[in-house]
Amino acid sequence: MANTIDNRIILKRFRRIIRGHLAKPEQFPYQVSINNNGDHFCGGALIHEKWVLSAAHCLKYFTSTQNFYAVMGAIYLDRADPKYVQVSRVTAYFPFPRYDPWGNPNNGNITRNDHDLVLLKLQNRIQHTSRVQPIRLPNPIHDKLSLENMQQCIVSGFGTVKDTRQSHILKYLTVPIVEREQCARGHRPKRIKDFHICAGYWHGGSDACNGDSGGPLTCYSNEGPILIGIVSWGVECARHGTYGVYTRVSRYIRWINQTIERYS
Incomplete structure (x- = not known):
């Protein structure tokens, strides 16, 4: 080093x-x-x-x-x-x-x-x-956690703001996990699969964006932080009616x- x-x-x-x-x-x-x-x-x-x-x-x-x-x-x-x-x-x-x-x-x-x-x-x-x-990786037990137990999840990164202003600071955002059926309403249904996790807000305004791709979606258990997802894709950034889509690490x-x- x-x-x-x-x-x-x-x-x-x-x-x-x-x-x-x-x-x-x-x-x-x-x-x-x-x-x-x-x-x-x-x-x-x-x-x-x-x-x-x-x-x-x-x-x-x-x-x-x-x-x-x-x-x-x-x-x-x-x-x-x-x-x-x-x-x-x-x-x-x-x-x-x-x-x-x-x-x-x-x-x-x-x-x-x-x-x-x-x-x-x-x-x-x-x-x-x-x-x-x-960070610790998930195991099958974590993959079966209920949505209620996964509500406190955080996405972090150095990505863009919507108006393209730039930052050099690590930021984070608490996001709720969204059920697959609800997520599919904001995307083409066949694009949301069992190896995806969706998180975010229906009203938009808060999300990961360009430059955040590949970053961690972390959820917390009694054992500490667990890497649940990796930032993958979405429709624009923080758009109303859509959610952020993450690759489900446990799979x-x-x-x-x-x-x-x-x-x-």
Whole structure:
């Protein structure tokens, strides 16, 4: 891990959660900013000392990770303190095998951005601190939690506001989990599948947005935060009558564990 941090590598453009709250130090130690030679383009969740989970569509237009960096422990990306922030080059990425960025009805009726997950391998092993720690993955018990027990969920990231003003600050937003049937009313019903989770507000106004993709949807249990979803897609940002759609992490635990074991 480098002892000094070049802020040009950390970020050039800033984007954020719509109507979010300013995150506090140590509040989201698993939050990752993924950038391409200094340009933040997606979020991620630290799930292992050398692995980050994000959205596969973030890498749709890239053919190499040569200039990819993962930034961890930051609240203000333009004022990254090397005492707290850790930066690692991304050396490889592994999208879920059935992910198809364009959709293919001949491939198991997969539509665009189904199975929207990617694992990013870090060059450097992270140092566990109060500001940089992996988040726990869900298990089948968490997947069966009632909606009532999952009401306190949080999405966090550095994404855009609706009027495209830019921010360098980590923001978060509390969002309610929405039943699949209700979510489908705001989208084409066949696009909402059992490997999705929907969250947000029918009236709109608060949501994840561009640049938040790949970031964590975290729900809380007695054991602490659990990574329930990864920001995937939505109709515009915070639009009335629609919800944010997240990839349901619990459906991919076997693939995650097998990939980490094979390529570590």
